[in-house]
Amino acid sequence: MKKQSPIKRLWELAASQHAGLKLSVSLAVLGVLGGIVPYVVAGQVLTNLFNGVTDFSAYMKACVVGLLGYAVKSVLYSLSLSVSHKATFELLQELREKMLHKLPKLSLGKVTATPSGEWKQLIVDQVESLERPVAHLIPEMTANMVGPLCILIYLIVLDWRMALLSLVSIPIGMFFMSIIMKSYGKQYAGSVQVGAQMNAAIAEYAGGIEVIKAFNQGESSYHKFSEKILANAQYYYDWMKSVQFLMSLSKSILPTTLLAVLPAGYLFYQSGSLDGGTFLTTVILSFSLSGLLMAAMNFVDSLARVGTVVGQIDALLAAEEQQHEKHPISFNKHDIVLDHVSFSYESGEDAKEIIHDVSLSIKDGSFNAFVGPSGGGKSTLAKLIAGYWDVEKGSIAIGGINAKKVPLEQLYNSVSFVSQDNFLFNESIRNNIRMGCLSATDEDVEHIAKLSGCHDFIENLENGYDTIAGEGGTHLSGGERQRISIARAMLKNAPIVIFDEATAYIDPENEVLMQQALGQLVAGKTVIAIAHRLSTITGADQIFVIEEGKIENHGTHQELLEKSKLYQSMWLAHVGAKGGK
Structure with missing residues (x-):
């Protein structure tokens, strides 16, 4: 059976909120398109200046159009986030209710075998961590992927050579990011595990403080408690250290579109195969293209979180329940x-x-x-x-x-x-x-x-x-x-x-x-x-x-x-x- 992608599974879990999330995505896409308008206008203004246009009204109209585009982006972005957050918080409530309704259906052994700190982390902390992926990733990442596509199409219409040149640095930057992504999900799952151990240690330390004081075990108990906290911090330090270089390379190379666009565009312009206005417009739009892709890359952490958290939620919701009939029984006696x-x-051969x-x-x-x-x-x-x-x-x-x-x-x-x-x-x-x-x-x-x-x-x-x-x-x-x-x-x-x-x-x-x-x-x-x-x-x-x-x-x-x-x-x-x- 083919493994389902975390985003697709999250979308299934959010079935009751599809209308709100779709509206949020639509508003975000329109907002991004509105945000592209100022770049297009800037390119047009530079073209007019390059061509010696002296009509002030033409510049005023361009500025008004650019300002309207920016206003559309700001308003629709705010509306998109408002709609997505409303749908998200309702979804988080539904997920918590589903999990809390599931717990009584499990055997007592399944519930008691899991430390209370882990239940708290899953039902409260981990579900809460879905807020950013659902409220931001779904609408914003979608919009930030649609935006570059629209810019690329526009650049192709202007000059296909410049369109391709504007993409040269992007695959290189994405290559280094893909190396990080190969282990990112596994690393994030590990961070959740050490976090759960830390939470369990905190809950145990606080819950057993009376015994700790009674038997004067403060030092040894605190050592165990502090070990888990330090292990959690060490894990994140080692993880960030291992990806720091590749992450820096990716984020440094990805926005360097001008390294290809400027020299090649100048040669095309000198040879007469590219007019100055198109050259300037390409330079401006290449900034927008890399900016939107960089914004989309900021959701890498959210993607990893979705895979881990959705997996944990599914594991609980799919856990074996006590199998009982659903229709009430009439008892005549209670022997x-x-x-x-x-x-x-336990189950299995070693039980x-x-x-x-x-x-x-x-x-x-x-x-x-x-x-x-x-x-x-x-x-x-x-x-x-x-x-x-x-x-x-x-x-x-x-x-x-x-x-x-x-x-x-x-x-x-x-x-x-x-x-x-x-x-x-x-x-x-x-x-x-x-x-x-x-x-x-x-x-x-x-x-x-x-x-x-x-x-x-x-x-x-x-x-x-x-x-x-x-x-x-x-x-x-x-x-x-x-x-x-x-x-x-x-x-x-x-x-x-x-x-x-x-x-x-x-x-x-x-x-x-x-x-x-x-x-x-x-x-x-x-x-x-x-x-x-x-x-x-x-x-x-x-x-x-x-x-x-x-x-x-x-x-x-x-x-x-x-x-x-x-x-x-x-x-x-x-x-x-x-x-x-």
Whole structure:
């Protein structure tokens, strides 16, 4: 399959803005043609002077025509940029919306495997970098290529020999530019890569500053951070140094059209085969010809940027989505059945399987628990049930319906997932809770907060429900963040609720109250709790002991104490940690 050119692909992505961009190109071309008029007029004025014309009105008319041409160029250029920028900013908005709508359709692994700094660079910085190529390159470069063509045609009409002479320096200048262009796209792609690494290092350094300070790792962490910044600067320095000589040659040689036009034109004039007016007009227009081509060359960087950025955008938009049906499903119940499920985060021959042939059944409206050693696959199983990944081996059914037949949005709406590290947005506590149901009123938010046992501590905050949580919830303690996350999940009111160590950060005094509140809030729902504190799940209808990606055993608390040595050891360790009670 023939590789599509970046400009053609960019034009396809800008399909909704074609009308505006075409109008912009038309205005830019007319503007460039208007800009040629003063050069033509200047040539005519010199011809008149050379021929001894003394009629002042002829010169005045020529000046007026030249001034009108310049005015047309200025006005149409401004209009062209205005139209192209309006279309461009709408296009950038569309591209960002497409990418942001794409992210939730990808598996959680695809999203989390990419550092947040890289996502930010792509969706914000890289898309923003398309502003110049779209708003300027498409109309201006097109116009700056049409302009020289029109001048060349005019020169051919005047004298084909002079037309060819005016082009002599251009192929030489373009030759040196073509050498640069061979590696320019690859070099620009490399600059994007080192830039992404720098952004990721900055985000990591800022996000981990608390750990850095706590363990006095400022020097080593800053060294890693500064290395990436210096690497980014060094890359650009080396790149510019490698092309500086050729770029200087190209830009020095390209405009030297007079080196051929003046001596050859003078010889033609002396021999009588070229009149003085045409000679002077050719000299003037050759300046315009090289000037427009030089302006077009300024977009070399934009062309390289287009290839890289469009490639990255296409890679995201074409990324494999979770494959689910589009039509909503009607659920009569919300029991969960896993049938011979195996799963690995990566694909290919080297992929390490995390879940091995797991089959389990969870009844509708029951309380269930996943327990077992850390790293055994408890959270992975829970996230598979929540639809964060699709399973390739085996199947997951909800209410007797294969999860892949449930639209992804409906599947997400059917599950509330509360983890021990829930993210809070840098907004008010009220709006963070309201994320569970955007249509909820303030009264609904406060009511669910009371039921979830977090109303009192919220009221004691400086601004109550209007207190800003901070980025990621940094203005709150771990226990406070968890309780707000639980309230948010409860406001969602989904029929399936998954708690992944949801009370891990809550102090013992409040844990009993929280457990009681949760018991009321999840009544009648299908509940899965991942727990290390076994005392919190002794009343579960069913407990699944998970070890090394397999179901080691399952049953009630009492049944497992009798038949599961692993559960027995975990229980003894738990009660021993509590003082043998």
